Amino acid sequence: MTVGVLALQGSFNEHIAALRRLGVQGVEIRKADQLLTVSSLIIPGGESTTMAKLAEYHNLFPALREFVKTGKPVWGTCAGLIFLADRAVGQKEGGQELVGGLDCTVHRNFFGSQLQSFEADILVPQLTSKEGGSETFRGVFIRAPAVLDVGPDVEVLAHYPVPSNKVLYSSSTVQIQEEDALPETKVIVAVKQRNLLATAFHPELTADTRWHSYFMKMTKEIEQGASSSSSSSTIVSIGETSLGPEQAKPDLPIYFSN
Ligand SMILES: NC(=O)CC[C@H](N)C(=O)O
Numbered sequence: 001m002t003v004g005v006l007a008l009q010g011s012f013n014e015h016i017a018a019l020r021r022l023g024v025q026g027v028e029i030r031k032a033d034q035l036l037t038v039s040s041l042i043i044p045g046g047e048s049t050t051m052a053k054l055a056e057y058h059n060l061f062p063a064l065r066e067f068v069k070t071g072k073p074v075w076g077t078c079a080g081l082i083f084l085a086d087r088a089v090g091q092k093e094g095g096q097e098l099v100g101g102l103d104c105t106v107h108r109n110f111f112g113s114q115l116q117s118f119e120a121d122i123l124v125p126q127l128t129s130k131e132g133g134s135e136t137f138r139g140v141f142i143r144a145p146a147v148l149d150v151g152p153d154v155e156v157l158a159h160y161p162v163p164s165n166k167v168l169y170s171s172s173t174v175q176i177q178e179e180d181a182l183p184e185t186k187v188i189v190a191v192k193q194r195n196l197l198a199t200a201f202h203p204e205l206t207a208d209t210r211w212h213s214y215f216m217k218m219t220k221e222i223e224q225g226a227s228s229s230s231s232s233s234t235i236v237s238i239g240e241t242s243l244g245p246e247q248a249k250p251d252l253p254i255y256f257s258n
Pocket residue numbers: 044045046047048049077078079080082108109142143144145
């Protein structure tokens with residue numbers, strides 16, 4: 001099974017190394033016709049505006065959209081999540097082209113600037129149930145995006161709880177109040193929709209290969225036509241599901257870590 005890794009910019013080498021640790025071959029993808037040779041694709045983290053400009057320059061968008069549409073598995077990490085989203089806010093002036101396919105809205109720099117990058121252990125029940133191991137995963141969030149809302153076919157795989165007083169935007173987040181604690185807002189940081197997987201953090205920058213293994217299993221299931229755990233899964237979408245055109249689009253950052 002050969003996995004393509006979009007290699008225009010960002011952490012594609014790290015993804016290929018993580019795949020190698022699982023005994024899987026990852027190949028760099030820079031041209032549209034190379035997509036014909038792979039059964040699945042990873043779009044790495046990096047800088048989504050730059051990556052989009054390069055993809056546009058190499059006329060890759062039509063082929064990437066076709067790849068998504070044919071139902072082949074695609075996993076976007078961080079900037080890759082932004083690429084896969086149907087809707088994005090917090091974009092640079094003039095916006096940027098998206099591949100789309102994933103019915104959600106992302107905020108490009110939800111957690112703030114590069115300086116507000118952080119690591120945190122996040123609960124990953126679906127990952128643990130498939131892959132075993134710890135019930136948490138070390139999330140590396142580098143100028144990370146977050147998912148603001150999801151459509152009905154999207155399964156939420158992980159949240160990151162942040163104190164509500166630090167979140168300025170909460171279209172689809174849920175507030176949880178524990179006794180004697182500040183209310184928390186659960187921010188969506190990992191999602192799945194049929195053939196599409198997306199994480200706001202960078203599993204390829206950790207030694208934990210469970211997300212890569214999860215993606216390989218997802219690929220196998222889809223190839224065998226036996227997938228569909230996601231299509232029939234419970235949807236965890238809380239609050240409004242879409243941004244109305246009249247709704248003010250918040251500028252960045254919308255989360256402050258201090
Ligand atoms: N680490 C990342 O991939 C950061 C993505 C970044 N927020 C962007 O807009 O592209």
